[in-house]
Amino acid sequence: MADKSGAPPRVSLTFDDGPGERTDELLDLLARENVPATFFLLGANAERHPEVVGRMRNLQGIEVANHSTTHQDLTTVGRKGVVAEIQRTNQILDDLAGPWTGYVRPPWGRHDPVVRDVARVQGHPLILYSLDCRDWSHHSTIETIRIVTENAVDGDIVLLHDTLGTTVDAVAKIIEGLRRRGFRFLTVSALLGETVPGQAYYGRVSSVVSTRRWISAQVLLWRRRFQRLLGRGLR
Numbered sequence: 259m260a261d262k263s264g265a266p267p268r269v270s271l272t273f274d275d276g277p278g279e280r281t282d283e284l285l286d287l288l289a290r291e292n293v294p295a296t297f298f299l300l301g302a303n304a305e306r307h308p309e310v311v312g313r314m315r316n317l318q319g320i321e322v323a324n325h326s327t328t329h330q331d332l333t334t335v336g337r338k339g340v341v342a343e344i345q346r347t348n349q350i351l352d353d354l355a356g357p358w359t360g361y362v363r364p365p366w367g368r369h370d371p372v373v374r375d376v377a378r379v380q381g382h383p384l385i386l387y388s389l390d391c392r393d394w395s396h397h398s399t400i401e402t403i404r405i406v407t408e409n410a411v412d413g414d415i416v417l418l419h420d421t422l423g424t425t426v427d428a429v430a431k432i433i434e435g436l437r438r439r440g441f442r443f444l445t446v447s448a449l450l451g452e453t454v455p456g457q458a459y460y461g462r463v464s465s466v467v468s469t470r471r472w473i474s475a476q477v478l479l480w481r482r483r484f485q486r487l488l489g490r491g492l493r
């Protein structure tokens with residue numbers, strides 16, 4: 259898996275929506291395995307689990323970021339709504355986490371010119387992801403392990419959810435599987451380096467891989483549409 263330069267492939271594990279009931283347990287695992295990770299916290303959940311956020315601040319290799327306060331689609335709440343959703347969580351993280359990344363990940367990855375402009379003015383780079391294992395949709399530990407370990411490529415930012423027990427159960431095997439493929443784990447900030455407020459980042463996957471992924475996603479989409487159409491015709 260190492261590229262021509264011989265450098266090991268890099269990957270960032272990111273966890274959204276927490277802290278949840280099992281985030282503490284996940285932090286134990288990451289610390290034991292010495293795996294860095296970036297947590298995109300929901301302000302409302304950070305307030306519910308202040309001790310977990312406090313722990314993140316003291317764990318080496320664990321990064322904290324803002325995933326809004328109440329998980330609304332920021333493209334539907336207007337400029338004031340965007341400001342409120344981001345600022346409230348900024349305050350909570352300032353209080354509980356101390357210095358943090360300043361990254362914002364908009365819920366469902368949705369952003370528009372208003373969201374990007376607020377992020378720019380307030381100094382937040384927007385951090386999206388390049389590999390969505392759809393743990394939120396299939397709720398399957400086996401699928402989560404399979405999709406991540408089989409599909410990860412150099413420069414991927416992997417989207418996971420620490421609020422899902424099926425995902426927490428998958429992380430040990432994901433670490434094992436990616437290590438076997440030679441991957442090195444990095445926080446998002448270590449993977450991306452310098453970032454610019456208001457700009458959206460999707461990892462550092464090569465354009466060849468992103469184009470190939472885009473094409474297979476389109477093929478899948480059209481196949482589903484075609485099958486639906488066929489199904490309708492037969493009835």
Ligand SMILES: [Zn+2]
Pocket residue numbers: 274275325329365366
């Ligand atoms: Zn989310």
